[in-house]
């Protein structure tokens with residue numbers, strides 16, 4: 001409506017249309033920051049007025065509340081991310097909100113500057129969060145799907161302590177080379193091809209690709225029990241390639 005009515009709003013804004021505000025993922029926000037955006041604004045339909053049964057705007061709100069906490073955790077000013085709800089007919093409101101947000105971001109300065117983080121460190125912090133997004137979404141699934149009734153509930157949905165422990169107790173999965181029998185079940189079930197292996201080869205998990213879904217942990221047959229879940233510390237390094245042959249014990 002703002003465009004049709006020829007309302008002016010800040011020209012540095014880049015609009016990305018999505019079918020529903022609920023489509024905006026944590027990944028999109030951090031990718032925007034990595035791509036040089038100084039602020040991200042999400043506009044959604046008014047809460048409770050979704051035309052569909054999905055109510056994606058509640059999901060968008062929860063995602064923003066979670067994302068803001070994560071931003072705080074990595075030292076970014078959470079005010080760089082904003083969400084507002086309005087109807088498509090409220091062009092004047094949209095233009096006002098965009099102008100206010102633009103002024104806010106201008107006063108904060110380029111990303112990292114007001115946050116006192118140099119560019120390299122900022123990039124590293126955002127990249128390490130991006131790797132954990134599937135894990136964070138799984139860990140916070142229930143809250144991400146909840147529907148807050150009142151604004152005063154916003155602050156309590158995700159707490160600083162909760163986000164700190166989420167990052168401190170991050171999980172990893174590790175294949176014990178002494179127990180792996182190269183059955184290949186984990187490799188076939190992994191949704192992101194993070195497991196390497198082959199016939200008679202001890203399987204290993206590529207920790208950079210692993211999204212910590214736990215599928216392999218559930219799938220490894222109990223008689224082998226080769227996959228360990230590790231909390232709060234990194235997985236041990238994988239066995240060297242020349243030592244990956246499975247040595248099976250002979251039946252007596």
Ligand code: SF4
Nearest residue numbers: 190210211213214216
């Ligand atoms: S935890 Fe999930 S993503 Fe990671 S290796 Fe296992 S199946 Fe693959």
Ligand code: SF4
Nearest residue numbers: 180181183184186220
């Ligand atoms: S499912 Fe278990 S035993 Fe089979 S290859 Fe994977 S880790 Fe090894």
